[in-house]
Amino acid sequence: MSNRKQVAQLAGVSEATVSRVMNGIGPIKESTRQKVLDAAKQLDYYPNDVARRFAKKQSGNIGVVLPFVPKVNLFSTFYFSEILSGIGEMLHESEYDLLLLFRDADGPKDYSRWFKTGKVDGLIILGSSDSQEERNALLQLADHHVPFCLVNQRYDEEKLSYVDGExxxxxxxxxxxxxxxxxxxxxxxxxxxxxxxxxxxxxxxxxxxxxxxxxxxxxxxxxxxxxxxxxxxxxxxxxxxxxxxxxxxxxxxxxxxxxxxxxxxxxxxxxxxxxxxxxxxxxxxxxxxxxxxxxxxPFHLMGREAAKYLLRQFGCKEQPEIIQLKLDTKxxxxxxxxxx
Amino acid sequence: MSNRKQVAQLAGVSEATVSRVMNGIGPIKESTRQKVLDAAKQLDYYPNDVARRFAKKQSGNIGVVLPFVPKVNLFSTFYFSEILSGIGEMLHESEYDLLLLFRDADGPKDYSRWFKTGKVDGLIILGSSDSQEERNALLQLADHHVPFCLVNQRYDEEKLSYVDGExxxxxxxxxxxxxxxxxxxxxxxxxxxxxxxxxxxxxxxxxxxxxxxxxxxxxxxxxxxxxxxxxxxxxxxxxxxxxxxxxxxxxxxxxxxxxxxxxxxxxxxxxxxxxxxxxxxxxxxxxxxxxxxxxxxPFHLMGREAAKYLLRQFGCKEQPEIIQLKLDTKxxxxxxxxxx
Structure with a gap:
C-alpha cells in the first residue's frame, strides 16, 4: 500500500497539501488539487477514513439503536427489518454509514455516550417505550443539541423529533x-x-x-x-x-x-x-x-424519512430542527x- | 464537556499520560493509571473513540456487506435478518460495533477499500454469488491477509473462510x-x-x-x-x-x-x-x-459463528486462519x- 509521502513526491507538493486535498479542508488551487488526485489514483492511495473524519470531527456514521433482548432474533421481526431497510436505502445515497447499536434492556440508558465518544454524528432510536428513565435519557440527549430521531414512538408533551404512523x-x-x-x-x-x-x-x-x-x-x-x-x-x-x-x-x-x-x-x-x-x-x-x-x-418509508431528517441536519450550523411526522396508514x- | 487537559491537571500528570492510559498504549504504573481513571470519572470525561481507535490503528467496527438492490426491502427477507441478528448478538458481547455496508449490484467489487480506508477491522460478506468478478475480488482481499468470512456461500476450490449450512x-x-x-x-x-x-x-x-x-x-x-x-x-x-x-x-x-x-x-x-x-x-x-x-x-447461528471467527482473529499477530464450517440442517x- 502506498502512503502520503509517496503521493506528495509524485505530485511535487508537501505532505500537508496532500492531507488538505484528501480531507477537503481549506482553500486549494484547482490545478494543485488535480495533481494530488492524479498522483493518488496512480499510486492506488486511499486516505485513512478514520483520520479524515477525525480531522473534520466527524464519525461518518449514523447510529441506529435497537433494543437488545438476548435469545430473541430481533431482526426477524418485520417491524425492525423494514425500518432498517428504509434507513439503509437512504444512507446508501449518502456518504454516511449505518452503525447498529444495541441498548441493553437493563443497562443505564445513556444515549449521549455515543456522541461523546465520537462514534456517531446522529442517532435513530427504535423500540423506545415510555418509562421515566427512557424519557429522562431522551431529554438529556436533546439538551446536547445533537441530531436524533425516534421512529414509531412519540412523547407527545416533549419537543423530541419523531417519524410515526397515523x-x-x-x-x-x-x-x-x-x-x-x-x-x-x-x-x-x-x-x-x-x-x-x-x-x-x-x-x-x-x-x-x-x-x-x-x-x-x-x-x-x-x-x-x-x-x-x-x-x-x-x-x-x-x-x-x-x-x-x-x-x-x-x-x-x-x-x-x-x-x-x-x-x-x-x-x-x-x-x-x-x-x-x-x-x-x-x-x-x-x-x-x-x-x-x-x-x-409504511415502516420502510418511516426509516427513510428519519434518515433523511438526520442527513439534513448535518449540513447546518444551527441546533437541530424538530420534526414530528406522522405517515398515512392503509x-x-x-x-x-x-x-x- | 471536559477535556484531556482538565483530566491531566486533576490527576497531576501530563496530557500525554492521560492519552496513554485512555488508549491502553504502552506500560503505565498502576497507581498512575488509577489516578487518571478516577479523574476522568470525576470530570465525566469520555476519550474520543475515533481518536483512540486511530491511535491503535483500529476502527472498532466489523463490516457486514449486504447486496444493495434498490426498491427491494433487503432486511425483510428472513435470510438476511436471521444472519444479521446472529452477528449482532455475538458483537454485543464484544467491544466491536456492526457497520452495515452495501455492495452495489453493478459497481466495482472492491472489498479491500473498506480496510484501506480504515472503516473496518474485519468483514462478513452476505449474498455473495459465483461470478468471475466476485471471485477475483475475494481472492484479492485474501491477498491482503485481512480477516473476512463468507456466510452461506462457498468457493470450493479456493482457500476462503466461510460458515455454511450442510x-x-x-x-x-x-x-x-x-x-x-x-x-x-x-x-x-x-x-x-x-x-x-x-x-x-x-x-x-x-x-x-x-x-x-x-x-x-x-x-x-x-x-x-x-x-x-x-x-x-x-x-x-x-x-x-x-x-x-x-x-x-x-x-x-x-x-x-x-x-x-x-x-x-x-x-x-x-x-x-x-x-x-x-x-x-x-x-x-x-x-x-x-x-x-x-x-x-441455522442462519442465526451461522451469523454468530462468522462473528466469533473474526473476533478470534483480532487478537492474533499471525495472518488470519481459514475456517470452513458447515452447520447441520434439520x-x-x-x-x-x-x-x-
Whole structure:
C-alpha cells in the first residue's frame, strides 16, 4: 500500500497539501488539487477514513439503536427489518454509514455516550417505550443539541423529533370497517401501553365505537406483548366470550396469527365463525391461513424519512430542527374478515 | 464537556499520560493509571473513540456487506435478518460495533477499500454469488491477509473462510422423505446455480433419487430466482405436468409459497392433491396455508459463528486462519406433505 509521502513526491507538493486535498479542508488551487488526485489514483492511495473524519470531527456514521433482548432474533421481526431497510436505502445515497447499536434492556440508558465518544454524528432510536428513565435519557440527549430521531414512538408533551404512523386513524378505520361488516361485539387485543402505538390504537378503536353508537365494554379489552405466543394465550380467554363475540381485532399481525391458531385448534374457523383482524401488514399476514385483514404501516418509508431528517441536519450550523411526522396508514382487506 | 487537559491537571500528570492510559498504549504504573481513571470519572470525561481507535490503528467496527438492490426491502427477507441478528448478538458481547455496508449490484467489487480506508477491522460478506468478478475480488482481499468470512456461500476450490449450512444432506434428507411418503415423480424448483446453495440442493436431490433407484428426469427440473413471484410463475409450467406428478420441492420457502398460491388458484390442494415442500424454515413457512414442510437452516447461528471467527482473529499477530464450517440442517414436517 502506498502512503502520503509517496503521493506528495509524485505530485511535487508537501505532505500537508496532500492531507488538505484528501480531507477537503481549506482553500486549494484547482490545478494543485488535480495533481494530488492524479498522483493518488496512480499510486492506488486511499486516505485513512478514520483520520479524515477525525480531522473534520466527524464519525461518518449514523447510529441506529435497537433494543437488545438476548435469545430473541430481533431482526426477524418485520417491524425492525423494514425500518432498517428504509434507513439503509437512504444512507446508501449518502456518504454516511449505518452503525447498529444495541441498548441493553437493563443497562443505564445513556444515549449521549455515543456522541461523546465520537462514534456517531446522529442517532435513530427504535423500540423506545415510555418509562421515566427512557424519557429522562431522551431529554438529556436533546439538551446536547445533537441530531436524533425516534421512529414509531412519540412523547407527545416533549419537543423530541419523531417519524410515526397515523395509528389513531389507522385503528379507527379498521374498527369502523369491522362494524360495517356487521360486527358490534369486537374484542380488542392491544399491546403494552408504554408504546404510544398501543395508546393510539386503543384511542382509534374507542373513537370508532363511539362514532357508531356502540357502548364501551371493558370485558372486550385484552392485553398481550405483541408476540404470537401472547396472542395464542389471550385467545384462550377471548374464547370464553363466545358465542357473544363478532370479531377479534389485534394490535399487530403476530398476535392476530396467534389468535387464529388457538381458534382453529378449538374448531372455530377464523373468517367464518369469527372475524379476525391484525395490524402492520407484515409478510406473514398475506400468507397466513386465512390471509389476514390488516393495516399497512409504511415502516420502510418511516426509516427513510428519519434518515433523511438526520442527513439534513448535518449540513447546518444551527441546533437541530424538530420534526414530528406522522405517515398515512392503509386498510388492507383479506379473507379473515370476509366470510366467503 | 471536559477535556484531556482538565483530566491531566486533576490527576497531576501530563496530557500525554492521560492519552496513554485512555488508549491502553504502552506500560503505565498502576497507581498512575488509577489516578487518571478516577479523574476522568470525576470530570465525566469520555476519550474520543475515533481518536483512540486511530491511535491503535483500529476502527472498532466489523463490516457486514449486504447486496444493495434498490426498491427491494433487503432486511425483510428472513435470510438476511436471521444472519444479521446472529452477528449482532455475538458483537454485543464484544467491544466491536456492526457497520452495515452495501455492495452495489453493478459497481466495482472492491472489498479491500473498506480496510484501506480504515472503516473496518474485519468483514462478513452476505449474498455473495459465483461470478468471475466476485471471485477475483475475494481472492484479492485474501491477498491482503485481512480477516473476512463468507456466510452461506462457498468457493470450493479456493482457500476462503466461510460458515455454511450442510445443504447437500439437508436436500437429500428432504427428497428421501418425500420418496418415503410415496412420491416418485418429484419436481424440483431450484434457485440460480451461481449460489453454492442451489448447487448443493440440486446435488442432494440427485443423490436421494439415485439412492432410491429413481431415474433422473430433466423435465422435473425448474429454475426460479428465490422470490415468491418466481415460484408462482414456475408453478404455471409445473402445472402442465399434472397429473403425472407426486410432489413439488422448492429450494426455498418463498418459492414454495408462490407455488402453493398458483396451485390453489388452479383448484389443486397443496398437501392433498400434490405434496409441496420448501427449504429455510422461515417465519412464513409455519403460518402459510397449509403450513409448509421445510428444512431448518441455522442462519442465526451461522451469523454468530462468522462473528466469533473474526473476533478470534483480532487478537492474533499471525495472518488470519481459514475456517470452513458447515452447520447441520434439520427436516421439519408440516401439513403440506402429510395428506391428512
Amino acid at each position: 395509528h389513531v386513524s389507522g385503528s379507527r378505520e379498521m374498527t369502523a370497517y369491522l362494524i360495517q361488516q356487521g360486527c358490534r361485539r369486537i374484542a380488542f387485543l392491544n399491546g403494552p401501553l408504554a408504546y404510544s402505538n398501543s395508546r393510539d390504537r386503543l384511542l382509534g378503536y374507542r373513537q370508532a365505537l363511539e362514532e357508531h353508537g356502540i357502548e364501551w365494554n371493558d370485558q372486550y379489552l385484552f392485553y398481550g406483548n405483541y408476540s404470537r405466543k401472547s396472542g395464542a394465550q389471550q385467545a384462550e380467554l377471548i374464547l370464553k366470550l363466545l358465542p357473544k363475540l363478532d370479531a377479534v381485532y389485534a394490535a399487530n399481525d403476530r398476535m392476530a396469527i396467534g389468535v387464529m391458531q388457538t381458534l382453529k385448534q378449538a374448531g372455530i374457523r377464523p373468517g367464518h365463525d369469527l372475524l379476525v383482524a391484525g395490524y402492520d401488514n407484515s409478510d406473514a399476514s398475506s400468507v397466513s391461513d386465512p390471509p389476514l385483514t390488516t393495516v399497512h404501516v 386498510l388492507i382487506i383479506r379473507a379473515s374478515t370476509t366470510k366467503n | 445443504h447437500v444432506s439437508g436436500s437429500r434428507e428432504m427428497t428421501a422423505y418425500l420418496i418415503q411418503q410415496g412420491c416418485r415423480r418429484i419436481a424440483f424448483l431450484n434457485g440460480p446455480l451461481a449460489y453454492s446453495n442451489s448447487r448443493d440442493r440440486l446435488l442432494g436431490y440427485r443423490q436421494a433419487l439415485e439412492e432410491h433407484g429413481i431415474e433422473w428426469n430433466d423435465q422435473y427440473l425448474f429454475y426460479g430466482n428465490y422470490s415468491r413471484k418466481s415460484g408462482a410463475q414456475q408453478a404455471e409450467l409445473i402445472l402442465k405436468l399434472l397429473p403425472k406428478l407426486d410432489a413439488v420441492y422448492a429450494a426455498n420457502d418463498r418459492m414454495a409459497i408462490g407455488v402453493m398460491q398458483t396451485l390453489k388458484q388452479a383448484g389443486i390442494r397443496p398437501g392433498h392433491d400434490l405434496l409441496v415442500a420448501g427449504y429455510d424454515n422461515s417465519d412464513a413457512s409455519s403460518v402459510s396455508d397449509p403450513p409448509l414442510t421445510t428444512v431448518h437452516v 427436516l421439519i414436517i408440516r401439513a403440506s406433505t402429510t395428506k391428512n
